[in-house]
Amino acid sequence: MRSQDSDALPISIRGVTKTYGAVHALDDVSLEVKSGEFITLLGPSGSGKTTLLMVIAGFTRPDCGSLKFGEREVIRTPPHLRDLGMTFQSYALFPHMSVAGNVAYPLKLRKLQKAEIAERVEKALETVQLGGYGDRRITQLSGGQKQRVALARSIVFEPRILLMDEPLSALDKKLRDQMQIELRHLHEKLGMTTVYVTHDQREALTMSDRIAVVNKGRIMQLASPRELYERPANRFVADFIGDSTFLPVERSGEQVSYGGMPLKFVQAPPDTPTLALMVRPERIVLSSEGPREGANNFAATAVEVVYQGDSYLLHARLDDGTLIALRGGVRGASLSALPNVGDKVTLTLAPEDTVLIDGSEA
Amino acid sequence: MFAWLKKPASETQITHGQRLWLYVLAVIIMVLLVTPTLIVIPMSFSDSQYLEFPPRVWSLRWYEHYLSSPEWMLATWTSLKTAFLTMLVATPAGVLAAYGLHASQVRFVRAAFLFLITPMMVPLVLVAIGVFYVYAQIGILYTLFGLVLAHSILALPLVVIVIGSALKSYDMSQENAARSLGAPRWKAFVTITLPQIRFAVVTAALLSFLTSFDEVVVAMFVSGGDNPTLTRNMFNALRDQIDPTIAAISTIMICVTTFLMVLAQIFGQQRAAKD
Known part of the structure; x- marks a missing residue:
């Protein structure tokens, strides 16, 4: 699938720490990015994800740690000798x-022949679907086109590593969705090891081979999108990726129970001092015929019903007072069967969807 | 004309008529500002031995006198040389300083900036006296070198401020982009940053030329001997013998200064238009 896998380079980050005064922007971070992998650093603003990217790019010198591209140690290499492509939030x-x-700039620095420069520039512009745009002025371009030019410029010299700092954050939603798929295809075609930074969890889930969730200068979890969503390592990850409600549970031996009710689950809970039951709004179901055999049932009272076009959102209060969100489809009869505010309802959670995670606050 | 008075002058619906008093006031202020300067122009074309206004007989004799006087020519030459060299010293130094302040992340940037612009805030005569004593000690009084150095100190704040404000509206990530694409930092600055602040650089260069060319207080103290500036000689001539040669020189200086200011304005506008 990836035509240039042999050209891509793995990145190895070990024990990187960067402090600003008393603040740990990066706290002993280690990360292995495989050759040709698309990895996303996902985290809230101020989490350290951009700092980590800047360390890889060479604009930030960490206090300590090691950074290798393939076998080459580059922690002391200045940015212009690292030979990596980079796109910036502001396009730059x-x-x-x-x-x-713009696209010819890196080629001129590498002192290529004029004819070859022209050829490669045109090819790069075609790759980002801007063939024939070479003579345009930057100010004449739309946001999406600017993003493509920035991308063409960062890949035209065939770097083996590509870094992207929130490249789509300035685009409107439709264009962003389209560019996500396009970037993904481009990555498959070019096969460069790619490190992508975003604070948009959906973007991360859509594009990445693996996602590193970053918070307070640490990597909270490194996993595939699916694993991250289905099996978050802790409450921070569960909360940051998707919506979820956490219910306190008690463990006694092999059994885990919520409010005295033993839970049925498939996946073994993690071996941590405390546990929490993670409930995703789209996994919990409104049961019209009361408690269901073979599932976990919760008695609750409807508090609010919100119609949102493609789905509805039901807020219900469990008997212990916890507010829980449920998202349901609006197909056919389900809409007319919606409860009214104040109605007693039964919410059911299948054993496969019963996910127990580390209950401590990360 | 009256229709114009009833037209709105701005988004707020105020008409030109309601603003009339403001326009009149503005014209009065401008006249007050400019008249003392402009009055020397007719005086310079007078045939009289003394400064008089308005002149009764017109003549170019004082221009002839100025152009044929070796003393005045030497002073003019000194002023032009000094101004040009000041521009060559202050502009690069100021650009580098402003860039350093802008790019640096250290905490005392603000303090360094204030330090750099102190020559602008301290009374000029204090700078002049200080420079005079230092120069006397190290023996560069009345030299071109000393004069250029002193004027560069005065011009530096202007350059730092002009370039600093240009850099504020410049996206430094462009320079990072250039570096990631393979340019060493100096090359990123020269090929990416400098072309985009070029109008500010030209403006700053013109202003530093003018700072030196118009300067009189420091020149009174540290120029002289073989290197008297035009402004210094004018001041002395005014004190000793009042003759209309001064008016002729003033007229020429006004023309030069105005020309350079207009140039600086044009470059400033191009900068604004570009943003």
């Missing part, structure tokens, strides 16, 4: 040059 295009001038 050069407004005093034409589109072609």
Whole structure:
């Protein structure tokens, strides 16, 4: 599938720490990015994800730690000798040059022949679907086109590593969705090891081979999108990726129970001092015929019903006072069967959807 | 004309008529500002031995006198040389300083900035006296070198402020982009940053030229001997013998200064238009 896998380089980050005064922007971070992998650093603002990217790019010198591209230690290499492509949140295009001038810039620095530069520039522009745009001025481009030029510029010299710092955050939603798929396809075609930074969890889930969730300068979990969503390592990850409600549970031996009711589950709970039951709004179901055999049932009172077009959202209060959210489909009869505010309802959770996670606050 | 008075002058629906008093006031202020300067122009074309206004007989004799006087020519030459060299010293130094302050993340950037612009805030005569004593000690009084150095100190704050404000509206991530694409930092600055602040650089260069060319207080103290500036000689001439040569020189200086200021304005506007 990936045509240039042999050209991509793995990245190995070990024990990288960066402090600003008393603040740990990065706290002993280690991360192995496989050759040709698309990895996303996902986290809230101020989590350290951008700092980590800047360390890889060479704009931030960490206090300690090691950084290797393949076998080469680069922690002391200045940015211009690291030979990696990078796109910036603000695009950082050069407004005093034409589109072609921007894309040709890295090639001119590498002292390529004029004819070859022209050829590669055009090819790169075609790759990002901007063939024939070379003579345009940067100011004449739309946001999406600017993003493509920035991308063309960062891949035209065929770097083996590509870094992207929130490249889509300035685009509107439709264009962003489209660009996500396009970037993903481009990655499959070019096969560069890619480190992508975003605070948008959906973007991360859509694009990545693996996601590193970053918080307070640490990597909370490194996993595939599916594993991250279905089996979050702790409450922070569960809360940051998707919506969820946490219910306190007690463990006694092999058994885990909520409010005295033993829970049925498939996946063994983690071996941590406390546990919590993670309930995703789209996994818990409104049962119209009362408690269901073979599932976990919760008695609750409907508090609010919100119609949202493609789905509805039901807020219900469990008997212990916890407010729980439930998202349901609006197909056919389910809409007319919606409860009224104040109605007693039964919520059911299948054993496969009963996910127990580390209950401590990360 | 009256229709114009009833037209709105701004988004707030105020008409030009309601603003009329403001326009009149503005014209009065401008006249007050400019008249003392402009009055020397007719005086310079007078045939009289003394400064008089308005002149009764017109003549170019004082221009001839100025152009044929070796003393005045030496002073003019000194002023031009000093101004040009000041521009060559202060502009690069100021650009680098402003860039350093802008790019640096250290805590005392603010303090360093204030330090750099102190020559602008301290009374000029204090700077002049200080420079005079230092120069006397190290023996560069009345030299071109000393004069250029002193004027560069005065021009530096202007350059730092002009370049600093240009850099504020400049996206430094462009320079990072250039570096990630393979440019060493100096090259990223020269090929990416500098072309985009070029109008500010030209403006700053013109202003530093003018700072030196118009300067009189420091020049009174540290220029002289073989290197008297035009402004210094004018001041002395005014004190000793009042003749209209001064008016002729003033007229020429006004023309030069105005020309350079207009140039600086044009470059400033291009900068604004670009943003």
